[in-house]
């Protein structure tokens with residue numbers, strides 16, 4: 001059931017979490033499906049509800065950087081600096097875990113992914129629960145992440161006792177993930193806190209390749225996938241009237257040629273990439289519901305936030321003809 005995130009609703013959600021139930025709640029990135037991060041049975045429910053494979057670890061949400069040492073050990077200075085600069089915010093740090101974090105949360109890895117979300121409802125919920133909250137995106141595994149309470153209700157409504165509605169997510173794509181599991185920091189997932197910003201702060205980082213072992217499922221070649229096939233294009237000029245007919249066009253900025261498509265979604269009228277990222281997943285869902293024959297998405301330059309957007313689009317486009325599809329959704 002969707003409920004506006006009033007103080008009373010947050011209290012009720014906290015009581016559910018303390019009892020080992022799950023609840024969906026807003027963060028600034030996407031809606032999360034939360035459970036008590038220190039309760040393995042509660043965390044197991046997340047995997048069951050999402051039909052998420054157990055090799056895919058969860059992000060642990062804490063209320064403040066001061067709580068980091070409760071779940072993580074050996075915190076390098078660069079990680080502390082990133083936390084100080086970006087928390088609360090859309091940055092997740094992967095660090096050596098403490099024993100208190102159950103193996104199911106970390107998928108058996110010796111590390112834990114942690115962040116402080118920049119959303120008043122999420123922070124109030126963590127405080128009211130008095131525990132860290134493990135939460136992946138509140139969608140069935142492999143599908144586009146939800147950025148509205150209604151998105152959660154549409155896909156998981158019958159499996160989640162309470163969905164706190166905090167309005168649309170401001171950031172709209174998942175957090176940037178930086179891992180300190182190896183000797184040198186590794187960027188596991190691009191987000192609106194850009195590689196450039198991170199490198200300016202802590203020096204060069206390695207960028208994980210798609211094939212790297214588990215690292216982050218955000219890295220699996222196919223993820224964030226709509227039901228409709230999606231193809232990346234450089235410009236609509238590539239497409240004949242035949243291909244346009246019945247198809248949808250998705251672009252971050254206005255295009256000069258959008259005639260003949262069944263639907264056109266421009267994510268930002270001014271080409272602002274933050275605005276485009278915030279609108280991306282809702283637009284993909286809207287288009288998907290129209291059941292076009294195909295989605296054509298216009299590529300953007302992979303710099304800054306453009307990298308994060310291109311990363312999501314590439315994964316939405318990938319893997320349909322290969323064996324990846326069956327492995328993943």
Ligand code: AMP
Pocket residue numbers: 056057058059094106109111112113135136137174177179188214215216217218219
């Ligand atoms: P989701 O919120 O559904 O995007 O899932 C959380 C993301 O964080 C996944 O892509 C996880 O792989 C990643 N993650 C969580 N814990 C770890 C970890 N210990 N090491 C690497 N990545 C992690």
Ligand code: MG
Pocket residue numbers: 136137145
């Ligand atoms: Mg997800």
